[in-house]
Each structure stands twice: as structure tokens, then as C-alpha cells.
Amino acid sequence: MKKILLSVGYFFILASLYAQDAVYVSPTGNDTYTGLSVGNPVATVSKALEIVKDKGIKQLNLLGGVYRIEQPIVLTPEFSGLKISGPGTISGGKPITGWKPYKKGIWQAIIPAAKDGIRSFRQIYVNGELRYRARTPNEGFFRVAGCPDGTPKTTGYQTHSQSFEFAPGDIRSDWKNLNDVEAVVYFFWLDNHLPIESVDKVKNTVKFKYKSSKTFTDGFSEDGARYFIENTFEALDEPGEWYLDKPKGILYYMPKEGEDMTKAEVIAPFAKELLRIEGDPANGKFTEDVELANVVFEHCNFDFPPGSVNNTQGSAEVSAAVNLINSKNCRFNSCSFTNLGTFAVDIKDGCSDNRVSNCLFHNLSAGAVRVNGGKAGSSPLTHTKNNLIMNNEISGYGMNYLSAVGILIQNSYGNRIIQNHIHNGFYTGISVGWIWGYGRSISRDNVIERNHIHHIGQGVLSDMGAIYTLGPAPGIVIRNNLIHDIDAYKYGGWGIYNDEGSTGILVEKNIVYNTKYAGYDMHYGKEITIRNNIFALGRIDQIRRQTGENHPSLYFENNIVYWKEGKLFEGDWKDRVYNYDSNPKQLQGVEYKRNFESNWNVFYNPNLKIDEVKFDGGSFSDWQKRGYDVNSIYSDPMFVDTDNFDFRLKPESPALKNGFEQIKLDGIPGVSITNKR
Secondary structure: OOHHHHHHHHHHHHHHHHHOEEEEEOOOOOOOOOOOOOHHHHHHHHHHHHHHHOOOEEEEHHHHHOOEEOOEEEHHHHHHEEEEEOOEEEEEEEEEOOOEEEEEEEEEEHHHHHHHOOOOOOEEEEEEEEEEEEEEEOOEEEEEEEEEEEEEOOOOOOOEEEEEEEEEOOOOOOOOOOHHHHEEEEEEOOEEEEEEEEOOOOEEEEEEEEOOOOOOOOOOOEEEEEEEEEOOHOOOOOOOOEEEEOOOOOOEEEEOOOOOOOOOEEEEEEEOEEEEEEEHHHHHEEOOOOEEOOOOEEEEOOOOOOOOOOOOOOHHHOOOOEEEEEEEEEEEEEEEEEEEEOOOEEOOOOOOOOEEEOEEEEEEEEOEEEOOOOOOOOOOHHOOOEEEEEEEEEEEOOOOOOOOOEEEEEOOEOEEOOEEEEEEOOOOOOOOOOOOOOOOOOOOEEEEEOOOEEEOOOOOOOOEEEEEEEOOOEEEEOOOOOOOOOOEOOOOEEEEEEEEEEEEEEOOEEEEEOOOOOOOOOOOEEEEEEEEOEOOOOOOOEEEOOOOOOOOEEEEEOOOOOOOOEEEEOOOOOOOOOOOOOOOOOOOOOOEEEOOEEEEEEEEEEOOOOOHHEEEEHHHHHHHOOOOOOOEEEOOOEEOOOOOOOEEEEOOOOHOOOOOOOOOHHHHHOOOOOOOO
């Protein structure tokens, strides 16, 4: 009797898990089945969508297993209201089999489609782990030996460059399939991927098929940039490296210790896109209310189109696996995006009120989520707005395109980026805005709140920060974020970075510590309020304003700045007074206004007495005589445990008495309430 009851109970559990009015898919199914019950699933997602469309069903269940696709799944307005539930995996990859020993620890597999020009890829995954193309040197970099196209000093750093000199032996003209070999250059805030056109072994110069947008220098210096050579057969000498000989259609791989190539699962991405949710606004139709839950997306292929070498900031020209266009109120919940050769999710023109929440993003060649739409002045139908990116784990992004951003908001407004845990990337964690300078921008009213961003940058590129803004952005709020361990190659590695033209931004109640450069940096901007933040333990400097202008730029009030090394203030803190209504040449007798304000702050360095601290080159008293920080104090803020990065304030803290409000870490992922790492 007990067994009968258990069986009945199991039946009812299945019934509750899988609705009767649903379509079922399974890799072990058959497309001749009805697909209308767990016991009769179809085998392919394309067949399931045919049934959904034909019968008007709004639930599609992907049963466990891998669904390999060559073309993207496309959901158009007739699929509005559809819910797709996992735990199935949608993969754009193809297994590579038939491995045989080649020589010297190298194995090979035949890929006829590569010889025919049908298949090409930049990543392979062995037993679920990313493997890189063969490179030289295996560790570190070569250095550009000379820049015949120009340098920052001779032609300006934005000179388009197509060749450089190399040290003898670093690049060879006799490499196999030379035109498939690439130089990967790390400089400024970019990683260029430059296919070689020719090598002059007499002059030791290399010419590339396409131009870089910058000089091949180590940032703004006259020294040569760092680079390595990728995708050359002769460099296949390190376990975990591979090389695809396209003309012969042969893939070579040097296994890592313990990998048995007769049993290993080797996947190479094939499909260039996995899912597209696309409306038709020209006919008044959007794709709406589509939900994907507990679905895994992996293996998506990307290659640069002719002329492209990744010149765009943030690797913005890299495509995405999942694309939303003219879609409203679509949701990704508890999905996983992993082992992708692209960005993961791209929310494009005409999208609004979409949500990406509780998702895992891991091992991405580029970034996790990108949001972009029509610019200011464009058709309202192209505007992208009011999307929510919340409670996601983003770990290991920029694995191939290091300049990629974790979450990139370009031309879009009203978005909320909340409670995301972003770490182990090589460039900026969250970036908002896409207008350089003070031009008209549509990027406004975006909220960046309660995110935890740490261990990014990793000393590879320059000019980056945990949270980055660009251009006018009225109504943007950066609040209650926890930021730490941010490192850059040369300059940068800032905590919060308001770049060119940032305007109308509120930065409050953030905790920023262990940055290479300043916890807060402003390039130039207008009316940015920085209040009630903790900026601690910058290595080189603490607060930086790069450029002062004749308008209100910065209101720095009620913050705590705590440091043990480096400068307190860096950059341009000169007094500039102005009057908006007057000609600068006729300012006599008018009321002046300061171009920045600083007051009610707490400054403290436990290793320095107050008369040893420089405030813009002078003493604290001199600084106050200039009208700054007249109500600020130099005193130990009395954190609970600075050594363990617990920045709560003790009840007797002088900062509390000076009006500072305790910063709460409630809702911030990946950290305990005691602020410890």
C-alpha cells in the first residue's frame, strides 16, 4: 500500500512540474512525436516551436540535455507570452572527434569543413574548459621596437597605424599560413587583434591587413606597446594550446596532463547566434512577455569582419549570443551563459522593460550584458529603456577580448543595474554612456546600486575603473556599491571613474578600497555630487580630478578618505571662478562661483600628522584659506576593523558626529554584513 501511495505522489509531483498544456523537447525524443507530454517529446527546438505556433501553446519545456543548433532560435511577435523552461542546454558548438596522435605530444583531428571555408573558430573547449590558440611567447609579451606610422609625440596617439618594427626573431616571415597569424596588441584601453599581411625580414617590420586606431605605443609614452603572436603552428609547444590549419582542414592540440584525447569532449563553437527575440515595430508589433527560465546557453562563434580589429572601446564591436530587438517585458531568469566566444546578451534598439536576473555568466570571451538603442534625436521606436539587470553573477569575462565590459550600457535610459556580483575580468565592471564630451546624450536616469565589483583590471589594460560613466547623464545614481581590488597596467585602476563630459551624476554611500589609483576619479564633467562615500587605501592617490573647467564640476561633501600611501589629491585642483552670465573678459564687479566645492569630509592617514599632509601641494590650513573643507576634519574615522576591510564606523566615530551616515551593505552579493572580503 505504501508503494502505491508513493507512486501516486510521484505522479502528482510530475504533473505539477510539467503543465499539461505544454510542448516537451528532449534530445532522446523524436520529431514525429506529438510533443504534448513528457512521454512523447520532440527532439528539436525548431519542431517544438512549430507546435507552439500551430496550437497556440504558451509553455515549452526543454528537458535535460544538450540541444545543438547551427542557426539561432528566432522568436517573433506570434511567440509573445511564451515561457521556455529548462534545464536544457542550447549549444552552438559542434563536437570534434576522431583524434589521433600526430607527434611530440600533439594530437590531430580532421575538419573537412575548415578546408572548405565553412568552419573557423577562435576557441575550443576541452572537457568544458577554454583552450587558447598557440601563441608566442607563452608567458609575457614582446615589445614593439619602432613605430614608423607615428607616436604620441610625433603624430598624436590617435594616428591610425598599420605596421611596426619588431626585435629580430620575434616575428618570422616563414611561419605556416602567415596570413592566418595575428598580433594581439595590448595598449591604452584596447586589445587589437591584427591579422598579418606581410613581414619584411630585412627591415624587421610587419604590416597588417587592417589599421589600428592608435599608435603602437605603450600608452601615451614613446615606448613600444606589448604584444604577442597568436595562431601560429610553430608556437604549438605548450599543453593546452591548439592550432587550426584551415587550408588542410586539420586541428592540432597539445593535451594538458591527464587529458585522454580518446575520451575527451572537445567542442568548437559554430553558430554565430543562439537566440534572437525580435519584434516588428514598422507594423506596430513587438515581441512581448517571453520568459526563459533555467536554460543554459553555451558555445557561440564570432570572428571579426573584414576591416575590424577590435578598435572600439569596451570591445563593443563583438557580437552577442542572445539578442533582443524591439522586445518588451521579456525575462531571463536563473539562466546560465557560459563558454561563449561573444558577449552573452545584447539588448538592442526598441527594447524596454526587459529583465535579466539571477543568471550566471561565466567564461565569456567578451562581456555579459550590453544595452544599446537609438541615440538622442532618433526615432522613439529605436529608444531602449527601463531594463533591469539584477542579482547576476558575472565571473571570468573578457577571456579573449580583454577590453570587454561586464555590463555595458551605451545609448539607453532608465535602466537599473542592481545587486550584481562582478569579478575576475580585465576591464571595467559597469560602464554607462556613449557620448564623448558634452554632446546631447540619451543616457539618463540609470541606477547602479548594491553591486559588488572586485578583482578586475588585473594589471593588463589602462584607463579603466570598476564603475565608469561617459558623457552627459542627468539622473544617474551610483549608490551603495562595494568596490575593491581594482588594478590597471599603467594609469587607471580607479574605483569610480567619471570620464569625459560626465554630467548630473550622484555618487553616494559607496565603499571603495584597494585601488591602484584613486578610489574616485573625474576626467572632466559638470555638477557631479560625491557624498557620503568611503574611499580607502588607494596605492598611488586617493581622489583625482584630471581637468578643471569654468563651470561647476564637482561637489565633494561628507566623505571619508583613508589612506596609508600615495597622495591625497592628484590632478587639477586650481581655483577657477566664473559667472555664467558674464563675458570672461568683463568679470569685474560680478559675483563669482567656484568650479568645485569640498566640505564636511573626514581625511586621515595613520602614518602622517596633519601638517605632513599635502592638500593640492599646500597645508590643510592653506587649503581651508582657499575656501575648501572649512568644516572638514583630519581625524581617525574609527573603522571597526580596517585590517580586515570592515569599514563600519564605531559609535564614537568623529565622522558620525560630523554628519556621515553609516553605509549599509544589505543586499550586496558575495559579502557578509561585516564588509569582509
